[in-house]
Amino acid sequence: MTKRQNRMVLVGLLVTGVFLAGYLGIKAFSENLLYFYTPSDIVNGKAPTEKSFRVGGLVENDSVKRDGMLVNFSVSDNLESIEVTYEGILPDLFREGQGVVASGSISNKCVEQTCKNTFIATEVLAKHDENYMPPEVAAALESQEVKE
Amino acid sequence: MWKWIQRQASPKVFYQTCNRLIPWFFWPFISLLILGLYWSxxxxxxxxQQGDGYRIIFIHVPSAILSMMVYAxxxxxxxIGLIWQIKMAEIVAKVSAPIGAGFTIIALASGAIWGKxxxxxxxxWDARLTSELVLLFLYLAYMSLNSAFDNPRTAAKSSSILAIVGLINLPIIHYxxxxxxxxxxGYSVGTGGIKDPDMQIALALMFVASILLYALLVAIKARTEVLIREQNSRWVQEEVRSLMS
Incomplete structure (x- = not known):
């Protein structure tokens, strides 16, 4: 082998090694890289319910109830949903049908024999989607959906 | 073909190519930037949903894409510098680092201004933002490693290895x-997330303008770097003398 081929092989090995290490690292740490858990994760027991964590999903339609600074709403991932209580200022993009990520912890609220999991949020962030369009297009898309 | 590449990679021809290309990058960049900003x-x-606030996308997305492209x-x-020991490739890698770091900072800052x-x-600290911040640290590490050696060849060698190791971050950022x-x-580009044709045109214009800006800056900085590295050769001394007079 000439010197150049030798160097080529070394660089090739370096790239392969790095990507292999990266792949294994990502596989190992995948769980820790999740920024939030979905309501389904909570129901299935995948969320770390003993400490504080984040829950993300869509704000359910007609679920937002305001009482001064206190807001109650449900977050759903179209499979499961969880009730969230938050006291404070919400971001501008917070609205029904939009994505949110709330951080806080689960508490069991019992009212007359029936116990329900409620997520007590300390922070609520809005998560917007990847769609950008003028309002007319949004309205047109919506009416199309209604027709279908 | 090999002969032609070797000729292009000689310092003098490379310097002249940079010289010739600069106006070809500069004017299209300026015109596309003005047109792109007008369109944006x-x-x-x-x-x-976001009203006028979404317009920051026209700065944020091109600089984020460029921050990864420049790293690649x-x-x-x-x-290439490691394997074929082409000095001009080392120069391109070296001068790209601060430009890429600049794009990364613009992407992070515009994202923060948008995020608030x-x-x-x-x-x-979600995966996308954190990995982009790691990209900035990779650029900074590359730059400091490159400037830690007196001999430019040794500097290029060790910093190139660092750059190649850092490549793993690019698919992480993307995915x-x-x-x-x-x-x-998630992805807006390439998935039909941007529904309006004018928004698409504006983003495309700003993206091409950013690529031209990168090319322009590389040409300008590489030119200077060649003059510094070849300062003892006769053609550089003649060139400098003719520039001074």
Missing amino acids: LVVSPADY VMAIAGG PMWGAWWV SVKWWNTLHQ
């Missing part, structure tokens, strides 16, 4: 929004 700020309609160019040029009103937070739950939204 005036022609494009407001967004249905830097690592590949570094690899839309999400409600300047910064969150972070797909592999993990992130606060950062």
